[in-house]
Amino acid sequence: MINFSLLGAGRIGKMHAKIISAHPKANLKYVYDVNSKFSGLVAKSSKCKQASSPEQAIMSKEIDAVLIASATPTHTKFITMAAKAGKAIFCEKPIDLDIRKVNECFKKIKNIKVPIQIGFNRRFDNSHARAQQARMKKEIGELEMVVITSRDPEPPGINYLKAAGGFFRDTTIHDFDLTRFILGNDPVEKISAFGEALFDKNAKKQKDHDTAMFILKSKKGVLIHINNSRRAVYGYDQRVEVFGSKGMIISNNQTPSSVEKFSDKATNVKDPIHFFFIERYEQAYRDQFNEFIKCVVNKTKPKVNFEDGRNALIIANAAYESYKSGRVINIKF
Ligand SMILES: NC(=O)c1ccc[n+]([C@@H]2O[C@H](COP(=O)([O-])OP(=O)(O)OC[C@H]3O[C@@H](n4cnc5c(N)ncnc54)[C@H](O)[C@@H]3O)[C@@H](O)[C@H]2O)c1
Structure with a gap:
């Protein structure tokens, strides 16, 4: 079983929470959102814990993988934190809006061998x-x-x-x-x-x-x-x-x-x-997550990686x- 933390419980985060919870090999342990009302709702519906900080959600020893679905400017910080903690990473698109931040993030994580998949669901x-x-x-x-x-x-x-x-x-x-x-x-x-x-x-x-x-x-x-x-x-x-x-x-x-x-x-x-998008690409969102789970279980490289996001x-x-x-x-x- 792969234990997940979800960061971001907005529009797409709520959808990812359902997909994680429905997967036979995945378990949603923590959810974190700066808006605790949003994370509270997801924690209740997915029967998981509400983390009090991104550090708790990402660094916890119980966690194998993180799904980053928070607002775009938070992505590179959370990717870096998760990679340094050795967690597998699924991050929503875009990695960031500023190519300099994307390049800086890449420099920090390029030698860390964790799977990173970007959410190009189409x-x-x-x-x-x-x-x-x-x-x-x-x-x-x-x-x-x-x-x-x-x-x-x-x-x-x-x-x-x-x-x-x-x-x-x-x-x-x-x-x-x-x-x-x-x-x-x-x-x-x-x-x-x-x-x-x-x-x-x-x-x-x-x-x-x-x-x-x-x-x-x-x-x-x-x-x-x-x-x-x-x-x-x-x-x-x-x-x-x-x-x-x-x-x-x-x-x-x-x-x-x-x-x-x-x-x-x-x-x-x-x-x-x-x-x-949630209705039209329902199958695609599920299958991109299946692919991520396969990469984590089989230790293979994701088909849509950081370079694709960049x-x-x-x-x-x-x-x-x-x-x-x-x-x-x-x-x-
Ligand atoms: N792949 C797709 O089809 C698709 C579709 C929609 C959105 N997205 C991407 O997903 C991300 C979220 O988009 P959304 O539409 O769900 O937006 P949203 O505004 O509904 O949700 C974003 C959530 O992030 C939270 N947040 C903000 N700062 C945070 C922080 N520091 N730590 C934790 N949580 C924080 C907000 O409180 C909010 O709940 C964006 O990067 C967006 O581009 C992808």
Whole structure:
């Protein structure tokens, strides 16, 4: 049994608590959140102890692994503390918003041999992973284009925007990672980015974006298009198109059921697509955790590691450079 401490009992922390508790090889021992009301609720529902400090949650001898789901600026501190204490680490994306903090953290932990997995859950989605496999096995011949559509159902509140660190680093970072996943050993080399605040007053106030579009080019010349919105009235729009010389594979939107209604007004009417990430990526969140447990038990390297977290942030930084300068930026990892 692998004993866990959970740091952060907010939106995604609550979900992780349920996943840890439901796993046959994992046991949630401690939860810590600066807001003790939040950690109290998780402690009650998961029947675990409420830690009084991050040190207690991370350093305790009873603990084998930590799951970091607290606010982004806390991640590098908790990763460093956990690595030094010899604990296996699962950390939510992004590692941090500041590449200097990510590099400093890497320096401190690079010689410590503990598994570190970053929460790029979309790699574990069955459909996106199937599209990636099709590309790897050349089912669609030589890869030529990747098109990623990723749109949230509704914009977050101003407080979320204040802490999130900007649309590209908070949200598009998933799509930058998915791009790297699909391309495999063909690195992205160039990026051109546009961002606008077309409808969300909070985004405007924060000088952030609610709408964005990107074009990237890989070393082998594959062209990648990513488009993001913070508002899609029909739900959480998540589609990936992988196009090559012998065809195309699409990872499409999913509906809660597969029924279609036919009437005198319309035909083939489906249920609305999933509302947001917790529902849409339920299977992916579970399977990324299964993968982490396998790594801890079998002492193998995680498939999504610290370097992947760092590289996705480097692409997001290049995207901001392109947005600000209006130029195409060469990406240097
Ligand atoms: N992989 C995904 O799909 C996904 C989805 C959502 C969020 N995230 C990431 O997960 C992290 C949390 O996001 P969220 O949406 O749950 O945010 P949230 O604001 O709902 O929760 C964050 C929690 O961290 C707590 N916290 C703040 N400082 C802390 C500290 N010093 N020690 C302990 N707890 C502290 C807050 O009190 C809060 O409960 C972020 O890094 C975010 O980018 C990932």
